[in-house]
Amino acid sequence: MAGETQAKKLRLVVLVSGSGTNLQAMIDRIADGRLHAEIAAVISDNPDAFGLERAEKHGIPAVFIDYRKYSKKLPENIPWEKLPENFDQIVQSQRLFPHLHGSKLRERLARMVLAEQELVAIIDSYKPDYICLAGFMRLLSPYFVRHYQETTAEQNQGSGRELTGWRIINIHPALLPAFPGVNGYGDTFEYGCRFGGITVHFVDEGEDTGPIIGQAIYPIWPRDSLEEIKKRGLSLEYELYSQCLNWLAFGYVEIDQKQTERTVFRITDPGYKDFMNNLVELSMKS
Template identity: 40%
Template sequence: MSLALAVLVSGSGSNLQSIIDKVEAGALDADIRVVLSNKPDAYGLTRARTHGIPAVCLDHKRFDGREAFDAEMVRVIREHGADAVAMAGFMRMVTPVFLGAFPGRVVNIHPALLPSFPGVHGQADAAAYGVRFSGCTVHFVDEKMDHGPVIIQAVVPAYPEDDGDTLGARILAMEHRIYPQALQWLAEGRLRHAGRKVVVEGCGPCVALTGAGMVNPPLEPGF
């Protein structure tokens, strides 16, 4: 069954593009019903329109509080027939008003190996700390920042000369692979919660090595 998906963006939307590309390639069984941004100049809106996807901007500064803004996002998403949400560089925390509308159906990608380096500067924070490995995490969203149960993570090497930009580029290449994969598992109904842990049905305990790093659970064909 195709995943009726809304994608939330605040910036360039490169992860949105990776999702669109996998849908158009037939690897990701999703129908992107709407792309929504809180910033009118977000390039992600342009990406959506280029591919014939409805694009909506809701300026959060025009709403009286987070709950009012989230309620309007819920209305727009439902109006377009989506029942799952992918946050792809959406730089706002959502409230229970939003999460309660799509229980267990809101996911996010973060450019660090959670729970390390949460927040908006994950790549730069990891590089400044001097880690030897970093990566990215796809997780379910809860009421705390970058906190919900982990679906998939990818690991990449970090080098002493790295800054947030160079390390971030290495991480971003893996984001573009693991995020569509996680969404495909969601589309297939293969994600099961076991407390804080997420089990991917039909995926055994295996770590995959790729040319750029390491992924757990492993990527499947097409990703």
């Protein structure tokens, strides 16, 4: 990066559900010195996720957490006493399930939070700076998101730094706020867009609604198939995700103090324009 200053080596925990190609891209870039980070652990909700094999191959702790043992619990078997004291407040403030109400909502969130309590305990044992979602196909409840906002504030007290509380990062295969949800590439393609995009963003309590760190676009040519645009988008994902982490390592991600309606971050890297131009060239070649 242009005008490089001393970077902090980030400590990451990566969550995956599938093949883990973004995880592999991080591993490769760490190995050749392009990503200023270390991966402390890889965690998956899928025991067959190839991402776990990738981690083990590179000597990274690989952990499986079984969400199913919580999702299959009957209402009468939910251990309500193990839920956090503020569970009622979590239910009242959640934005993930607007179609659910009453006991159905409480049961859905209870199962979710019980699994996340186990997940949080595992993540915290590795003491990461950031939690990176790389194809992790689970929604995260307010309990999980607030845990990392609050622990960040506690860790930073008296440090003189901005207490942002943003520690969870996701990559989404669409140009947010367009096409949130699990089918970003498919939705972009079916809508007939002339350009598609990818977004790296911080995670808040909504679904794909958190503040944007970085975005990139790619052209969709008239005869493209869905598989072709996925391939084009993935080539950008591998570059952008690691670059956003590097911006965090170098302190190049700052809150835009001019914004008042919502939290907006800006990139202060002197090499930002060159990097984005390179992504445009990459998207045209792929």
